[in-house]
Amino acid sequence: MTHRPQLTRLGLFDARVPRYTSYPTAPHFGTGIGEADFTGWIQDIPENSQISLYLHVPFCRRLCWFCACRTQGTTSDDPVIAYVQTLKAELALLKTHLPRGVSLSRLHWGGGTPTLLSASQIRDLAETIFTVAPLARNGEFSVEIDPNEVDDARLDALAASGMNRASIGVQDFDPLIQKTIGREQSYALTQDVAERIRARGIGSLNADILYGLPHQTGPRIADSVQKLLTLSPDRVALYGYAHVPWMSRRQQMIPSDTMPTPQERLSLFETARQLFLWDGYDEIGIDHFAKPTDGMAKAAKAGTLRRNFQGYTDDTSPVLIGLGASSISRFPQGFAQNVSATAAYTKAVRAGRFPTHRGHRFADEDTLRARIIEALMCDFRVSRAELLRDFDTTPDRVEALLRAAGETFGDMVTITPEAFIIPERAKPLTRMIARAFDAYDQTKALHSAAV
Ligand SMILES: C[S@@+](CC[C@H](N)C(=O)[O-])C[C@H]1O[C@@H](n2cnc3c(N)ncnc32)[C@H](O)[C@@H]1O
Ligand code: SF4
Numbered sequence: 259m260t261h262r263p264q265l266t267r268l269g270l271f272d273a274r275v276p277r278y279t280s281y282p283t284a285p286h287f288g289t290g291i292g293e294a295d296f297t298g299w300i301q302d303i304p305e306n307s308q309i310s311l312y313l314h315v316p317f318c319r320r321l322c323w324f325c326a327c328r329t330q331g332t333t334s335d336d337p338v339i340a341y342v343q344t345l346k347a348e349l350a351l352l353k354t355h356l357p358r359g360v361s362l363s364r365l366h367w368g369g370g371t372p373t374l375l376s377a378s379q380i381r382d383l384a385e386t387i388f389t390v391a392p393l394a395r396n397g398e399f400s401v402e403i404d405p406n407e408v409d410d411a412r413l414d415a416l417a418a419s420g421m422n423r424a425s426i427g428v429q430d431f432d433p434l435i436q437k438t439i440g441r442e443q444s445y446a447l448t449q450d451v452a453e454r455i456r457a458r459g460i461g462s463l464n465a466d467i468l469y470g471l472p473h474q475t476g477p478r479i480a481d482s483v484q485k486l487l488t489l490s491p492d493r494v495a496l497y498g499y500a501h502v503p504w505m506s507r508r509q510q511m512i513p514s515d516t517m518p519t520p521q522e523r524l525s526l527f528e529t530a531r532q533l534f535l536w537d538g539y540d541e542i543g544i545d546h547f548a549k550p551t552d553g554m555a556k557a558a559k560a561g562t563l564r565r566n567f568q569g570y571t572d573d574t575s576p577v578l579i580g581l582g583a584s585s586i587s588r589f590p591q592g593f594a595q596n597v598s599a600t601a602a603y604t605k606a607v608r609a610g611r612f613p614t615h616r617g618h619r620f621a622d623e624d625t626l627r628a629r630i631i632e633a634l635m636c637d638f639r640v641s642r643a644e645l646l647r648d649f650d651t652t653p654d655r656v657e658a659l660l661r662a663a664g665e666t667f668g669d670m671v672t673i674t675p676e677a678f679i680i681p682e683r684a685k686p687l688t689r690m691i692a693r694a695f696d697a698y699d700q701t702k703a704l705h706s707a708a709v
Contacts (some may be wrong), residue, residue, distance in 0.1 A: 275689045276699070278635050279567050280593060281628035282618055284586065286698040291594050291617030297355055299589040303577055306359035308394050310575045311387065312567065313345065314582030315369040316600065319407050323440030323511040324429065324471070326500050328584060328598065329370040337600070341582075342379050344604045346386050348581050351612060353390045361394040362387075364573045367401045373408040377415035384419035398423050398553075398573075400464070405451040406443055417458040424455045425464035430471055431482040438472045438516055440508070445485050452489045462552070465491040469530055470499040470523040472516035479526050483533040493548045494539070495569060496530055498523065524686060543570050543636050544688050563636040570636065583613075592619040623697065626651055630659070630678075631692045638680040638688065663694035 276283045303309060317338055321331040332338065365387065375383070384399075393399055400423035401416055416424075428448060429441055436442045452463060465486055469479060486494065501517060503509040518526060531541065539547035540555040543563065548555040557563045557572035564571050566578055567586055578588045584598040597603050597615035606613035618624075626649045633640045645656050660678045664671055670684040671691060680688055693699055 275693055276696070277569075278631050278689060278692050278696075279565060279569060280586070280588065281631045281696065282593075282624065282698045283696075284593075284595065287593060287595055287616045287618045289616050291592065291614060291619060293612045293614045295592075295617065295619070296587065296594040296612045296614040299587075299591050299594065300352065300355045300579070301357065302589070302591070303357050303360060305357045307357075307577075308361050308363040308397075308575050309391070309577040309579060310364040310366070310566075310573050311362050311391065312578060312580045312585055313365070313367045313372070313383070313387070314580065314585045315341070315367065315372040315375065316583050317341070317369065317374055318371045318404070319374050320404075320441075321508060322429075323508045324468075324499065325441075325508065326502060326506045327370065330600065335376075338374065338379070340604065341600065342375065342383060344607050345383060345582060348607045348613070349386050349390050351607065351610065352579070352581070356390065360391050362391050362397050362399075363394050363575045364397065364571070365393060365399045366568055368568065369402060371404045371407050372401050373403050373412055373416075375412070377411040380412060380415040381419055384415075388420075393420055398462075400425055400462075402427070403451070403455070405448045408451060410454065413454055413458055417460060422460060423462040423464065424460050425466070426451060426455075428465045428482075428486060429468050430474065430479070431485045432473070432478045435471050435473050435478065438512060440511055449489060452491075462492045463489070464493040464495070465489065466495045466497060467530070468497050468499045469526040470501075470518055472512055472518075474518055474526055476525065476529050479530050480533060483530045487533070487537050492552045493542075493546065493554055494534060496527065496534070496545050496547065498527065498545070527686075544685070546570050558636070561637060565632050565635050586617075590620075593617045623651075625649065627659075627695050627697060630695045634678075634680060634688060634692045634695075638685060640678045642676060642678075659695065663691065666694050667691055 316329050317332050318329045319331070319333065321329070399421045401421050402425045405426055426448065429439065430436065431445045455463060467482065467486055501509060501512070534547040535541065538550070540550050540558065542548050542554055542558045546554065546569070553572045554563065554570060562572065562574060564574060566573070566588065567580070576590050580587045580596065582596065583600045583603040584596055586593055586595045594614045594617040596613045597606065603613045626645065629645065629648065630640050640660070642656055645651060646653060660673055663678070664673045667684070667687070670687060672679040672681055680691055684691070
């Protein structure tokens with residue numbers, strides 16, 4: 259492993275480096291994109307094509323201290339009932355503009371906690387969605403499930419509505435860590451929920467687990483990973499815990515002196531990684547593992563892995579529509595984001611308007627740079643031939659872009675006549691190397707003005 263000062267200089271321990279689930283990243287969206295753009299982009303979707311749909315539920319019954327997601331705690335059902343009505347109104351609006359014959363290759367419900375919806379709300383929402391666009395044959399319907407916030411009635415409703423992939427939040431099983439991060443959830447409960455999901459014939463189980471948590475040590479993460487492996491998840495997201503108390507005030511409940519050092523974070527990741535590899539999982543991108551039979555592992559092998567707002571995906575639809583407060587949609591023309599505040603979102607939709615608030619229209623080299631970044635995040639490799647085939651660019655321009663990034667990272671990257679490659683030893687630097695291609699990021703080390 260490369261020594262620490264070099265990694266530090268290159269930005270490895272800088273928590274502000276984006277995860278590049280989009281390019282440009284959401285902070286660089288502007289207010290120049292509104293309802294008219296969104297409506298036009300929807301109308302431009304080809305008839306009979308497949309798209310992805312994301313539905314956001316920004317509520318939780320519990321507010322875990324570690325969580326950096328924008329979500330609202332509620333013990334009352336009233337705001338949830340009102341929100342479901344607004345989602346249905348947004349779906350009705352979408353239906354009036356969506357071209358004929360469009361079906362869903364992917365439907366994902368995320369949050370917050372979508373499973374705080376009641377069984378009847380789950381059925382009602384799913385039915386409404388499928389009248390707008392049915393799930394395509396081989397389509398996937400996945401839902402984020404908090405094991406603490408689900409019961410048999412809700413699991414029955416999800417299964418009856420066609421959910422075929424469940425994603426459970428685990429984080430870590432260690433009791434001291436759970437107490438410190440404000441999320442208590444026993445192994446027995448998680449195991450029981452996993453079994454109840456499988457008993458309903460739901461073929462695929464994903465789990466989220468974190469490294470870099472307070473009090474986490476090698477033996478503790480090894481124990482958590484081994485417990486998780488007994489549940490035999492098909493896919494695992496092993497996210498680095500982002501400790502950003504200046505943005506996420508709840509994290510101030512977590513004492514800073516319990517956090518592992520940057521060097522310890524690296525070794526926590528490595529410990530967990532080795533356990534997944536020993537157990538036969540394939541490593542996917544920077545932070546996922548999947549059984550070789552899983553669609554994501556197959557996509558990674560075939561070079562068709564993609565990156566979207568939910569992280570890695572094997573979905574290749576060019577359009578992803580995000581519904582709900584703060585959701586982001588992606589079109590071949592650009593990005594459109596719904597207004598974040600639930601009140602403003604509700605007001606717009608109830609007035610019969612799409613709640614588009616900001617976004618970005620692709621211009622200049624956006625799509626070329628986006629593809630380079632996506633390819634690095636997914637495959638650790640960018641092929642010159644692919645760029646020249648798919649984009650309106652020249653060999654000289656591609657050369658200039660790759661060389662400039664190469665100069666910043668020196669022998670940490672390999673440039674050949676065919677490709678720009680991140681070798682195994684530099685994989686921890688992938689997000690920083692991707693940032694070298696980000697023309698909007700002013701903080702990156704690369705002197706992009708010269709490119
Ligand atoms: C929207 S949340 C999860 C869904 C569900 N509400 C639950 O708690 O199980 C999605 C995932 O984001 C990840 N996450 C949340 N806060 C994070 C943070 N500060 N750093 C890294 N990952 C985080 C967690 O792994 C979490 O499971
Ligand atoms: S981890 Fe899940 S349940 Fe906890 S606050 Fe975040 S979204 Fe809500």
